[in-house]
Amino acid sequence: MSDLSGRTAIVVGASRGLGHGIATALAQAGAPVVAVSRTPAEFPDAGVGSVRTEIADAGDPRVAADLLDRHSPEVIVVVAGSVPHMRPLQQQTWETFSANWESDVRIAFHWLREVLLTPLxxxxxxxxxxxxxxxxxDGSPLSGGYAGAKATQRYITAYAQGESRAAGLDITFTSVLPRFAPSTGVGRPAVEAYAARAGLEVDDFLRHHAPLLTPEITGKAVVDLVQADAVDVAPAYVLNGTGLHALS
Known part of the structure; x- marks a missing residue:
């Protein structure tokens, strides 16, 4: 995987934020990239690779099956999800509380399932x-079911790795757990809500979490990850402003 030229990558949730940074970095590393999102995205100066956009609902299982069949990717990065409703428990409704289960977990489930069924x-x-x-x-007490949904994404990624191993598929699955990325659509509302709860200005709050994660750092980390030897890839990583850190 050290050479990504000619190795198609699908980035699910590529229109903005971390997903946009990942798609851009993979293209700059030479991969033909399929950028999947609900809304159009621009990728100027993508580099030696190319970026093709696919406007689609990543939570529709037919989309995952169709795109895998049409593009035969060797790299898939699933970043898509919804912005959590930043309120304490008593100010949530069931619909807002469960939103990330119905989007983030659903998307991960459909894509992992199709990867194993196809298989890649x-x-x-x-x-x-x-x-x-x-x-x-304590989870993430101002974001409803977000923390539980994200933990479940990690679990089912590990489940997929187990199924790949059992079937001898030689597909490597890993999960990445990013820390605060305040420039993104998910990160900024979270930072503002938790700063307010702590009685801090946003800048003061962020100083406690430096160095901060950016889409550019994220893109480089993913390129490094997919280029690494499979035997060296951990089941899960924390990602912050200093890069990837393997979880045991």
């Missing part, structure tokens, strides 16, 4: 983005 060719890599919130002892 031996040596392929699948990276699912969870969240550092899944590791917090």
């Amino acid at each position: 060719r031996p040596g392929s890599r699948v990276v699912v983005f969870s969240s550092g919130a899944a590791l917090n002892a």
